[in-house]
Amino acid sequence: MTRSIALVWFRRDLRLHDNAALVSACEAAHVVPVYCFDPREYGRRAFGGPDSFEFLKTGPHRARFRLESVEALRSSLRHRGSDLVVRVGRPESVIPELAAAVGADFVTMHTWPTSEERQVESAVRRALDDIGVASRRFWGHTLTHLDDLPMSLDDLPDTYTTLRKAVEAESTVRPPSPTPDIPAVPADAPEPGTLPTLSTLDDGLSMPVDDDRSVLTFDGGENAALDRVESYVWEGDHLRRYKETRNGMLGADYSSKFSPWLNEGCLSPRYVQSEVERYEDQRVKNDSTYWLTFELRWRDFFQFQFAKHGTTFFSPGGIRERADIDWRTDDAQFERWATGETGIPFVDANMRELNATGYMSNRGRQNAASFLANNLRLDWRRGAAYFETQLVDYDPASNYGNWAYIAGVGNDARERYFDIVEQARLYDGDAAYVTHWLPELAALPPEYAHEPWTMRDDEQATYGVELGVDYPKPMVDLDASYEKFG
Numbered sequence: 484m485t486r487s488i489a490l491v492w493f494r495r496d497l498r499l500h501d502n503a504a505l506v507s508a509c510e511a512a513h514v515v516p517v518y519c520f521d522p523r524e525y526g527r528r529a530f531g532g533p534d535s536f537e538f539l540k541t542g543p544h545r546a547r548f549r550l551e552s553v554e555a556l557r558s559s560l561r562h563r564g565s566d567l568v569v570r571v572g573r574p575e576s577v578i579p580e581l582a583a584a585v586g587a588d589f590v591t592m593h594t595w596p597t598s599e600e601r602q603v604e605s606a607v608r609r610a611l612d613d614i615g616v617a618s619r620r621f622w623g624h625t626l627t628h629l630d631d632l633p634m635s636l637d638d639l640p641d642t643y644t645t646l647r648k649a650v651e652a653e654s655t656v657r658p659p660s661p662t663p664d665i666p667a668v669p670a671d672a673p674e675p676g677t678l679p680t681l682s683t684l685d686d687g688l689s690m691p692v693d694d695d696r697s698v699l700t701f702d703g704g705e706n707a708a709l710d711r712v713e714s715y716v717w718e719g720d721h722l723r724r725y726k727e728t729r730n731g732m733l734g735a736d737y738s739s740k741f742s743p744w745l746n747e748g749c750l751s752p753r754y755v756q757s758e759v760e761r762y763e764d765q766r767v768k769n770d771s772t773y774w775l776t777f778e779l780r781w782r783d784f785f786q787f788q789f790a791k792h793g794t795t796f797f798s799p800g801g802i803r804e805r806a807d808i809d810w811r812t813d814d815a816q817f818e819r820w821a822t823g824e825t826g827i828p829f830v831d832a833n834m835r836e837l838n839a840t841g842y843m844s845n846r847g848r849q850n851a852a853s854f855l856a857n858n859l860r861l862d863w864r865r866g867a868a869y870f871e872t873q874l875v876d877y878d879p880a881s882n883y884g885n886w887a888y889i890a891g892v893g894n895d896a897r898e899r900y901f902d903i904v905e906q907a908r909l910y911d912g913d914a915a916y917v918t919h920w921l922p923e924l925a926a927l928p929p930e931y932a933h934e935p936w937t938m939r940d941d942e943q944a945t946y947g948v949e950l951g952v953d954y955p956k957p958m959v960d961l962d963a964s965y966e967k968f969g
């Protein structure tokens with residue numbers, strides 16, 4: 484293949500390290516790296532299926548993060564004598580057109596198990612096939628490679644612990660592949676093109692305002708990802724206490740915050756694993772170092788679950804095909820949940836953090852999701868779609884898989900509801916988190932900050948917090964809403 488030309492189609496794999504599609508393309512004499520902003524991923528879209536509804540596909544936090552990540556990738560490629568061709572358009576048109584224009588012999592790409600990603604990829608491959616250009620596909624976003632699972636997808640266990648134990652006993656994690664030397668683009672390569680702005684992707688989008696209450700500034704791109712690994716694992720030495728701190732909610736370092744970079748592909752999970760192992764060799768090996776891998780295996784679990792079950796995950800009854808829950812639609816109630824005006828401080832604080840920053844802790848996500856799905860019994864897919872819009876780290880499998888799990892229609896036969904006030908007391912005992920996001924409750928002692936509705940009128944007057952004026956009255960009687968779970 485001395486004179487051949489390859490095109491590498493970057494998707495949610497915006498990195499040079501451990502990138503099998505890039506490594507494969509670099510077997511050619513010339514490589515044309517391409518990124519394509521697909522208009523279907525922006526603006527208001529229908530959810531699809533029965534009871535479809537509209538939602539914003541990508542909100543400002545993730546759109547900005549992605550733009551920064553693409554810009555960073557272009558800069559890294561230019562630094563290495565290459566470039567990144569950027570286009571706005573449907574990949575099934577753009578990729579074959581570019582492949583034909585440069586006379587590509589083959590096109591490389593990564594694959595994902597979720598339906599929209601697969602449909603686009605199939606359309607691209609069919610179009611390439613029509614013009615006689617070969618395509619090479621790689622699986623590259625999980626810790627354990629799909630081909631290294633100790634069972635076939637049909638036999639994949641639907642419970643996490645069973646899968647984890649089998650994988651731990653019978654599979655190994657492949658080492659990350661190093662960044663290859665990248666052959667130059669051909670002399671007659673197409674114009675690189677300019678990067679779109681948020682408003683060209685979606686005229687309703689504008690640059691999110693940085694909020695100084697945010698856990699972290701999430702800068703897109705591979706270098707920012709590697710910096711975050713360096714600062715969390717090595718400089719801050721936080722990995723040694725990860726298991727004890729991971730349920731926190733305030734500050735940069737209670738958990739790794741790797742998720743946005745993992746999900747846009749700026750960071751390979753196998754690179755994270757190699758750093759964990761290096762840390763275990765050089766500093767300490769303990770429950771916490773094991774636990775970060777344990778959590779990355781949860782991420783894998785949902786990817787493999789989607790590979791097995793496909794689109795049934797997006798149906799109201801989920802993979803368990805439950806027909807016994809009457810999922811409600813109530814726009815006013817949904818709006819109160821989404822805007823953080825439910826009158827339940829632990830839910831509201833988390834929703835306001837999500838809206839302001841695009842991030843929410845795992846503890847917060849579990850409670851906010853449980854409140855919508857279990858206490859309100861609103862269609863859990865609307866909640867999940869709202870997270871899809873807002874999250875800077877959104878991934879279809881992790882998001883809809885976790886939501887389905889909590890709504891009782893996913894990978895667990897048990898009811899998964901959370902006692903929200905109990906959770907608030909346990910994980911935010913001094914109400915520091917709740918008052919960080921709800922400053923209107925700052926004057927209250929912690930027990931009232933978590934349950935303001937238990938204050939008498941004279942107490943409301945003493946603390947200067949009048950329910951229904953300064954902060955909403957609760958939209959449901961929480962205790963009564965748990966009764967269906969006996």
Ligand SMILES: Cc1cc2nc3c(=O)[nH]c(=O)nc-3n(C[C@H](O)[C@H](O)[C@H](O)COP(=O)(O)OP(=O)(O)OC[C@H]3O[C@@H](n4cnc5c(N)ncnc54)[C@H](O)[C@@H]3O)c2cc1C
Binds near residue numbers: 781848877
């Ligand atoms: C309702 C709900 C929706 C969620 N939606 C998403 C989503 O769209 N994208 C996403 O990456 N995570 C999602 N999660 C999982 C989890 O909340 C986030 O991965 C985590 O909070 C990210 O912060 P971190 O990187 O600091 O996590 P850490 O605690 O440092 O964990 C390290 C990594 O492990 C993975 N991980 C940890 N917990 C989970 C989990 N339960 N499921 C899957 N992967 C996990 C993530 O990749 C994470 O970056 C969701 C959880 C819930 C309950």
